Amino acid sequence: MNKNVRRNLTQAAACLICAITAWRYAIILEGKEFSGGTVTWPLLSFESAAAYLLVLGLVLTFLYRRIAAVVTVAACVLCLPVYLEFIAPGPFRWVVRNVGFKGEWKTFLRADFVWDAWAVAGIVSVAIALYVCLAALLVRKDRNGAS
DSSP states (O other): OOHHHHHHHHHHHHHHHHHHHHHHHHHHHTTSGGGGSTTHHHHHHHHHHHHHHHHHHHHHTTTOHHHHHHHHHHHHHHHHHHHHHHHOHHHHHHHHHHHTOOOOOSSOOOOSOOOOHHHHHHHHHHHHHHHHHHHHHHOOOOTTSOO
16 A cells, blocks of 8 residues: 555544544534533534534545644644543633633532543544644655655
8 A cells, every 4th residue: 555545544544533522522512501601612612613624634634635634733622622621620620710711610520530431532532633643744755756
């Protein structure tokens, strides 16, 4: 198999895995109380936008791999806060409060760290996608001129 085809398929697979977790959160959290908060509503909007960007990155991978890598990196950055909020709600609230967001939390904090398998899968998929896409951005052109 050609190197470029293998790189494209790897990047497309990373986009697809990230898109699955992003769409899962975007669909499940839509219409819940999570979507009405002053802090959580922008997070859900970022997650929904990232889900669309990941699909765009998946399609662009086969046409313009480096542009798709930039789109995927931006989508990964947008997805990460939702996953962190589900795994570490205590530190997340502390960071949000100290950054300057003055929002109200409608739910009580039960624990600082919570195990959420989908959020862990999201963080792992984001890490893999970032690795693959940053490698696509940093690779030099081959001898044949293909990137």
